[in-house]
Amino acid sequence: MKPNAPPLRRGWTTGSCATAAAKAAWMVLQGHEPPASVWITLPSGKEVAFSLCQFTGTTTAPCAAVVKDAGDDPDITHGAMIRCTVRALPVGSGIIFKAGPGVGTITRPGLPLPPGEPAINPTPRAMIRTALTQANHGAPPDAEVTISIDHGEELAQRTLNGRLGIVGGLSILGTTGIVMPFSCSAWIESIHRGVDVARAEKLTHILGAxxxxxxxxxxxxxxxxxxxxxxxxxxxxxxxxxxxxxxVSRLSIAGGIAKMTKLGQGCLDLHSSRSRADMSALAQLAAQHGAPDGLASLIKNSPTVAEAFLLAQTHNFSMGNLIAQKAWSVAYKTLSPAPILLDVLVFDRAGILVGQASSPSLPL
Structure with a gap:
């Protein structure tokens, strides 16, 4: 952020928006006039209000809609219309969740819900149950809750849902109900779910890139x-x-020259704003492995790792395997004591393998 810049504005998860829409729709089903806004309870216990933007449906299946506000986070669902339709079910049915248009269905094991279930995560489900209970005078209702997202299937193509086996649309997400601007948590959560799916499918070799x-x-x-x-x-x-x-049995780590250099220097967060390559350390590494003094000095004074790598190539000095080995050492130490076969691949911008290191039992 720039100095003296105003604080970034927080937003709301798809789970919070769906909860507000579900509560409003249930109120209409009970004979109330469509509310302009409703209050919901976040997992923390905090009460927050949401404005409703549209009501459609029928008297027996009303539908309420909320426009998602992601705050200052560059969320692809910012501005999406999240709709919820509710129907009364026979006594004893409990609350049943369904995926409407734009909300995905789980097709692979390893996620928090089994295959066949709508991609409405456990925390949003719990929030909706709480909201409907509040709107039903404190008694858990018997209801069918169908959540839809306008253009959700199209938006989902820009997410990892397809790789995770979620087809037909987006997921209804959120563990706190709040979107923190530029938070790392959502990306890290997707990494974890990817590993879970791979393990559930009994894959023995995964690759992180x-x-x-x-x-x-x-x-x-x-x-x-x-x-x-x-x-x-x-x-x-x-x-x-x-x-x-x-x-898993085997893990491969693949990346470009600069990011693998930073990993080899002990950085586990490789973003340019949070870690920098140490050019002096890179020059020292080259010198320790036979680079002439003149080249080491050039590397030390290079503005980028990419330029240093090119300089080494012009001097017929290969740095790819050195970078890979250093990255492997850091990754191996981070994985320990898990008995995982590990290899590191370093690629240039054209996708050509320029460096590689692996566990002793893995042939290069």
Whole structure:
């Protein structure tokens, strides 16, 4: 953030929006006039109000809608219309959740809900149960709750849902009900769910990549299925620490030269705003492995790792395996004591493998 910039505005999860819409729809089903706003209870116990933007449906199946406000977070669902239709069910039915248009269905094991269930996560379900109980004079109602998101199937194509086996739309998410601007938690959560799905499918080898180029190159190298691919981005630590406690037989880490250099220097968050490559340390590494003094000095004074790597190439000095080995050492230490076979792949921007290191029992 810029100095003296105003604080970033928080937003609301799809789960909070769906909860407000469900409560409003239930109130209409009970004979109330469509409310302009409703109060819901967040998991923390805090009460917050939501404005309703639209009511449709019928007297026996009213539908209320809320427009999601993600605050200052660059969320793809910001501005999405989240709708909830409720119907009364026979006594003893409890609350049943259904996926309407734009909300996905789970097709693979490993997620918090089993295959066949609508992708409405446990916390939003609990929030909706609480809201409907509040609107039903404190008694848990018997109701069918159908959640829809306008254009949700199209928006879902820009998420990892397809890889996780969620088809037909978006997920209704949220553990706190609040969206924190530029929070890392949502991405790290998707990393964890990706590992869970891979383990549930009994995959023995997964690959975490920092970006699209390294992911595609690593997948082609090992002929891995899509479900084995974990889009870790900058969150190497988020993947390594989770796999340490939820192990697989083999883990490959793939990334570009600069990010793997930072990993090798002990950085587990590889984002440019949160970690920087130490050019002096990179020059020292090169010198320790036979680089001439003149090249080491050039590397030390290079503005970027990419430029240092090119300089080394012009001097016929290979740095790829050195970078890979350092990254492997840090990753291996982070995974310990889990007995996981580990290898690190370093790719250039064209997807060409320029460095590799692995556990002794894994042939290069």
């Amino acid at each position: 920092t970006g699209n180029v390294s992911e595609k190159a690593g997948q082609a190298l090992y002929n891995l299925p899509d479900t084995a691919l974990i889009e870790m981005g900058d969150f190497a630590g988020g993947l390594l620490k989770y796999v340490r406690h939820h192990p």
